[in-house]
Amino acid sequence: MRHPLVMGNWKLNGSKQITKELIEGLRKELSGVDGCGVAIAPPAIYLDLAKHAISGSHIALGAQNVDVNLSGAFTGETSADMLKDVGAKYIIIGHSERRTYHKESDEFIAKKFAVVKEAGLVPVLCIGETDAENEAGKTEEVCARQIDAVLETQGAAAFEGAVIAYEPVWAIGTGKSATPAQAQAVHKFIRDHIAKKDAAIAQQVIIQYGGSVNDKNAAELFTQPDIDGALVGGASLKADAFAVIVKAAAAAKNA
Ligand SMILES: O=C(CO)COP(=O)(O)O
Numbered sequence: 001m002r003h004p005l006v007m008g009n010w011k012l013n014g015s016k017q018i019t020k021e022l023i024e025g026l027r028k029e030l031s032g033v034d035g036c037g038v039a040i041a042p043p044a045i046y047l048d049l050a051k052h053a054i055s056g057s058h059i060a061l062g063a064q065n066v067d068v069n070l071s072g073a074f075t076g077e078t079s080a081d082m083l084k085d086v087g088a089k090y091i092i093i094g095h096s097e098r099r100t101y102h103k104e105s106d107e108f109i110a111k112k113f114a115v116v117k118e119a120g121l122v123p124v125l126c127i128g129e130t131d132a133e134n135e136a137g138k139t140e141e142v143c144a145r146q147i148d149a150v151l152e153t154q155g156a157a158a159f160e161g162a163v164i165a166y167e168p169v170w171a172i173g174t175g176k177s178a179t180p181a182q183a184q185a186v187h188k189f190i191r192d193h194i195a196k197k198d199a200a201i202a203q204q205v206i207i208q209y210g211g212s213v214n215d216k217n218a219a220e221l222f223t224q225p226d227i228d229g230a231l232v233g234g235a236s237l238k239a240d241a242f243a244v245i246v247k248a249a250a251a252a253k254n255a
Pocket residue numbers: 009095167171172173174175210211212213231232233234235
């Protein structure tokens with residue numbers, strides 16, 4: 001039985017003060033909420049502070065990126081071992097903002113996937129099509145290609161305990177979420193695509209939806225059978241809105 005996971009991707013936002021206050025707010029709002037995994041991914045520089053602030057709560061720590069190398073002359077990078085050392089568990093890789101602004105390729109992201117698994121951490125593999133690809137009817141082709149980069153190099157077993165986040169690029173930060181039916185169709189395609197290699201692995205993989213998820217639209221998204229929580233950007237910066245999303249996922253799970 002899959003558990004939903006709601007994860008906040010803070011992106012390039014926050015400060016020491018905001019990190020402490022946001023986590024304090026989340027702890028209050030989420031106490032007693034059960035049935036849904038919760039994680040936050042603050043900027044790397046605040047991970048250690050966040051780890052202390054979430055201590056004793058159910059909130060897990062995530063990171064927004066990782067390097068493919070474990071150590072050495074790679075100025076400015078952060079390794080999987082370092083993320084593990086500070087207590088991060090869920091590592092976002094392949095976010096569309098990194099694919100776009102940092103020209104990360106499917107192959108490079110697949111290497112990150114392997115490094116994260118090797119460190120015993122959980123990859124959160126972001127995939128999704130652009131507006132133009134969507135218009136051209138290439139959604140499934142793009143998602144399959146982005147998943148195949150991992151499937152064909154590491155096999156279906158690599159997805160055991162892993163998380164996939166379907167984030168259509170046109171829905172990110174636009175206020176224009178995919179409809180529950182649209183997202184469900186793609187989530188089912190993704191699960192079926194993995195099932196062609198290994199049905200059991202496909203059944204257990206968590207597939208989050210991401211892209212303009214907020215406190216108003218979350219509950220309906222979570223009624224869909226293949227939507228296992230969400231990767232939340234903007235709304236994860238407000239404790240009350242993020243808590244509503246977590247509670248909606250927990251309620252859908254317990255329904
Ligand atoms: O990119 C996202 C999460 O990784 C989604 O961002 P928004 O929720 O702000 O659209």
